[in-house]
Amino acid sequence: MRQSSVQGPGAQRRASGAETTERGGGPRRDGAGPGDLPGQRQGGRHQGGGPPAPGGKHRVLRWVSTTLAVLILGTAGAGYLYYEHLNGNLDKDDLNLGDNKLDKSAPNAAGQTPLNILLLGSDSRKSKENVKLGGARADRDRPALADVQMLLHVSADRSNMSVISVPRDTRVTIPRCTDKKDSDKVYPETSDTINSSLAHGGPGCTVATWEELTGIPIDHFMMIDFSGVVDMADAVGGVPVCVDNNVYDAKSGLRLKKGDSTIKGVQALQWLRTRHGFEDGSDIGRAKAQHLYMNSMVRQLKAGTKLTDPDKLTDLAEAATKALTVDDGLGTVKKLYDLGNDLKRVPTKRITMATMPWVPDAQNPAHVIPKPGDADKTFSLMRNDVGLDGKDKKKHGPKKKPVPSDPAAPKGEIPVAVQNGTGTAAQIAVRGRAATIAGQLTRLGFSQAATDATPKSRADTTVSYPKADQRGDAQAVAKALGLPDSAVRPAAEVSQVTLVIGADWRTGTEYPKSAGSEKHGDEKAPDSADALKGDDKSACMKVNPANVW
Structure with missing residues (x-):
């Protein structure tokens, strides 16, 4: 990670103790193992880092307060130097490495444009800090995997936000990608699990893969690393979570008593990485736990919890900027601040987090593929700027007996x-x-x-x-x-x-009538997307009976 000559006020914390992993080189589906969250960034060229499915998102909203502190500090000369210091903390990478790129979303009649941000977490271990937190020293030199992937969609009118997670072992087509920062190295098109796309030149290839999978144009990406998750959880004073039984997952190290707990530091990382401790011990249960964490974090930030102390805000600013790798379009604290203000406008009750509907992959039962019909319906709602919660007013007119607002001309x-x-x-x-x-x-x-x-x-x-x-x-x-x-x-x-x-x-x-079928029926996420509402304070993770203590 790069160091600036200007010393920022916020002291960085690094907690120790993390899970070890039985995992070796390639993508896997069996152990919570390394890869269950973000990895790290190294120097200028990002090799891994990304926000854990959930952490990433909070970061987005955390930046609201994070960068607010920065702007406050920026009123003085020393504050300006600190602002530049924070800018220097950020790592940047190309947005899309694919040959074909989707058009950006079109503005609506009011000139408002929806926003799509891909949140990534890799399992890179290219630093001592991340080896300590993620274990698996043997994996230090292998290409990073994007084991946490979430697409955040903010509606054009900023009335709602939808988030879709894709299981890391979803088999997809990874398109041909060209890494301009590595002498135009070309990675040929292949069929593989989506988490391996990060190893095809960086996050820009994961963005290209998502555009191919969903048909949704992506405006920005953000990634965070293991140590960043720890720092940011500390900076906001911890995040409230709930489990319906005592849980202990030996692989991630997570140990909690039944009921409500406030987790921070390494414990927050353990929560986000745990797969065996929850429900059926799969990536799907872990995604739900990440959604619960993110919703709780968002509620805290919107309520101003833990963020009234300038020292805490500067801690958060340091943690967020050092932990993040972003595309060039988000390459300054000011841009992150503006993004945060956009996100802050979304009411908590209109935030919906879902998982891509899936079915087992016939080619490999350890992998999954998008569920026909339900997955595309979910993606189609995002493409058409319709909230997954089903609470949007009909944006494109009634479905039955449409009455034109003005008679058609000849x-x-x-x-x-x-x-x-x-x-x-x-x-x-x-x-x-x-x-x-x-x-x-x-x-x-x-x-x-x-x-x-x-x-x-x-x-x-x-x-x-x-x-x-x-x-x-x-x-x-x-x-x-x-x-x-x-x-x-x-x-x-x-x-x-x-x-x-x-x-x-x-x-x-x-x-074709079949193509239009996705635009009919209930305009909300299908039940198979397992949606969680942002204002659901009663959400509590079901513990895997095999991991109760």
Whole structure:
């Protein structure tokens, strides 16, 4: 980790004692082992570090207060030097190493844009501190694995936040990645567990993998390391958690009595890494424990708990910035502060944390794959900026008997721009697709339909309109092509009714009914996503009967 010549006020704590691991080199699914949380960063080029599934997220919100302290200190000359010191603590890396990148999310009619942040935790042990906390000295030189992965989605209007965890042993396609910081080293496309994507050039390849898996454009990433988890848990004074029985997990070292406890330091790391102590002893139970931890942390931070003391705030600032690796777009404390302010606006009751619906992998029972239907529905809600809690007002109009806000103009008087967005991180574009659909619209009477060659990359087909009195026109286009009304939405970025043909419609001239099915029914996460609400203070982890003491 880099050191600045300016000494910050916050003293860094490092707790000792951590689990040892039976694990060797590659991805595994059996032991809590190393990899269950973040790893570490080394020098300039990040080799591992990332926030434990849960820790990462808190960090995001912790920065609200963290960076607030920084800005307060920045009012004086010495404060400015300390601000620069904190900037120097941050490690930065490329956002996306893939060949194909999704378009950024489009702004809504009010010009507001949703935000997608990938939170990562690796099992790197490239420092003495992380070897001490993570054990497994034999793993010190192997490539790091991203064993904690969560995608945080903040709605465009900042009314809600949704988080999806993906089990580390989910088999996915890891796309071809090029590491520009390592002499343009190329990692070929492969099929492997998602946690191994970090070893294909760094976090930018994990971002590329997520875009291919979900069709969700990712704006930023953040990673934290083992020692960072310890420091940050200490800096906020600990996090309240609950277990329904006495629990002891010999692999992670976690030992708690039944009921409520406040955990910090190494104990917080043990909680986030424990897999055998909870429920069925799997990654799935551990993800739920991480969600509980994160929700509890968020409630603390939003209530200002432990953050009224300037010394604690500077401790938090030091811990957060030294623990984090971020993309260049989040490379300063000021940017993190602005992000924190955005996140702070989300009501706790509208925060939902879920796990990607999954089924066992037929190729390897120790791995999982996305559950057909349910997984894509969950991803589709995020892509379409719909809260996983099901409490959003219908953003794209009613589902039955839609009534246009303004009557549609005659078909021949509606200008329609048709764009080809079929090329995504997962597949190449279908050549001539825009011309095919523009021709179909012309045959249907929309004589002003024309292709627009603006490069696009989108998972879902959409019909956008710039002004409220053009909604009827957009609905007429959607109806003519068989698109559901939920595909119609306002967008500040377009100047006329604009049809973007997504990866869900690669053939034919009528929108496939199966593709639109995900946009119908209840607009909330399926039960298989095991969602946890941010204001659920009664949540308590079920202990694995085999680990009760």
